[in-house]
Amino acid sequence: MKRIAALCTGLFFASAGNAQYQAVIHRSVSGAEAPVSVSGVYAIPGTTYILVNDISCEKSTLFLGKDVTLDLNGYTIKYADGQYEHIPNSGFEEGLAGWDLSKAPGTKLENTADVHVFLGEKLLSLQAGDEITSQYITLPVANRSYFAMCGVTGRYYHDMKEYPDDEMKVSVYVEDENGNEVRCMTKYGDGTMVSCPVEKKSPRLGGGFVYAHLTNIPAGKYRVRIKADTDCLVDEIDIRPAMDAGISIIENTTPLAHYDHVIRESYPPVMPAFYDYTEDFDTGWPLSSLPRVSGRGTITIKNGIIEGGVAGIQSWGIQSSAPDVKIILENVKFVTQGISSGAADMLWASVNNCRFEVDMPFLIQRHVNLCSVVIRGNQASEVTNSEFYGGQGCLSIKGKYSLVHDNLFVNDQWVTNHYSIMGTGDSSKIYNNRFEPKQGSGIYVARYTEVFNNLFRIETSAPTCEYGRGGYSTAAVRLGDYNALPGSPNASVGNRIHGNKIYITAKNYPDPEEFIPMSWGIYYSARGGENYVYENDITVNKTDTSSKVLTAAFYICGGPEYFGGQFYNNHITTNVPAAWIASKYGGASNSEIYNNTIFPLADARFKTFRIGSMGCDECVAKNVVFRSNTIVGQKFALAVTDQDHSFAVYWVLKIKVADTEGFPVKNADVTILDNRNAVTLKTKTDENGNLTVELPEYTVEGTKKKVSSPYTIAVGNIRKEVELDSNKEILIH
Structure with a gap:
């Protein structure tokens, strides 16, 4: 637990000078308001409830009905605020103290930096058959x-021949104070399963947490026993309260909380909700003592703090399963902590002037859009004037036509693809935000999204659990569709990325030697439709140009067919090549790169x-075109591998024809x-004696390079040769 406390301290420091949430002074209750002094149900439509003191509960704290207002009145709601304990030395930061290793002859304490990045500085290496047992704690x-x-760290993908069959596997057992194994037969929405113990379970790719679900057990002393079913690396072994919420708004529960449910490869992924408050597991109907919130309505929550009382797991500050109830959060501060535990899980929301401090050091599994604030419904939501600190990703917002603007995002990303904004609904707008991750990336863009007037400060990442021995990228903006075909619903298409300021600082991490830090302004791995990147101001600084770091303003790798994006009118200041087209991640096709200006740093x-x-x-x-790209003070040049490429370089030639006295000659015959x-063009000047034409300097098809420059311009008896290796203007008279 030492690591989590240290992380929270860093988050508070990062926020200095950017506060948008404002603490309010407690006020008296007016005659029309209903005072709230204890946890429970508050569900009378049309009522304004107001806190008169801090409230806490050892489980979930408040349950709201629709069409109510909850004024926190400067007070704090705490959930999961019981006398919960953590297993001592759960993460082996104090060595092997407190652990029974008598049945684990292969155990070895390791430094994460030496063997596999995970949580903290230490972890435990086990051999198949090893069993370790914790101290007792009181539940x-x-x-x-x-x-x-x-x-469980999991293995690196390149070390496995038949994933997931050869992934690390562990079994999780729990024993009571008499040393007896606890066995839980637990009812879920799809039947009854043994939820404790769980045996021979693997994490998903990228590492995560295997867990046993304890249900219907008495309070008392318990301990954990872990058996290694293969050789494995384990860390942060604990028993934690699960699936709590500070504020609950329930239409239906999601009683799918077994480990097998949560790691299932499904879309949408399974997100357990309100398991302990389920009356009918087949239908997900909540307890009859709680309000079932359905139909269209609103709930407003304002002016106070919602805080988790313990570092739990799979818990939320606020959670709503009502798709037609809009949650309005105004001037609320969230302070939460735990594995896969965030601030807000909602379906429809308006968020304004809020602050989210989320210490989420890792996830049960990373193949899910779980981050600090998740807005999962189809209706348009808005997030504005708010601050996000920490989390494995800050915001996921799925409604079409959603708006995200005037926010600060300070992501702390240690798992793959959990960007500060993890995608938005079609036709959404993201603008006037600041992205300054402590570690990690900016935005993952979906479809028809406009991203403009944002500020990004992105650095290369330290080694991570999944990519600690290979290449790992950060990016300001990522467009990707994983080989989606044109016209498919998953195709990345119609996005416009413009007017942003992007600063990339690409610093090296020398150890381990196999780790390759990478960072990009625009990471373009889409092919299913056309997207547009224009009028951005991008600075790329590779702090040690001799290091192994890879970086560029544009990283274009959607694949060698279909669409490849248009990149134009951008200003790029850099000390490395401004773009890498057809990179190590994949090929590029039909990309057009034009009118960009590059300034050497x-x-x-x-x-x-x-x-x-x-x-x-x-x-x-394949079929990549470069048009009128200028590098200030240097000659345009390409670094090209000896592969089967096809591309062309074009420049604009402006010709002015004048007579001997300097007057323009209109309709003059011009041959190029x-x-x-060979004749390339025969035409005439316009009424001002001008002619503008775009011509190829050269084209490449595989091993064949066709050079067309220099060109000869013929006007009457006058012939003039032009070396077309940049945009040129000539006068003929």
């Missing part, structure tokens, strides 16, 4: 859900763009010939 509340959990010398990645047959550029004396 103070009977007949509630606890998760007995075991963190600190007079650095480099090729303007980079194309291809050796050792990858599909990492080739390439370097083989």
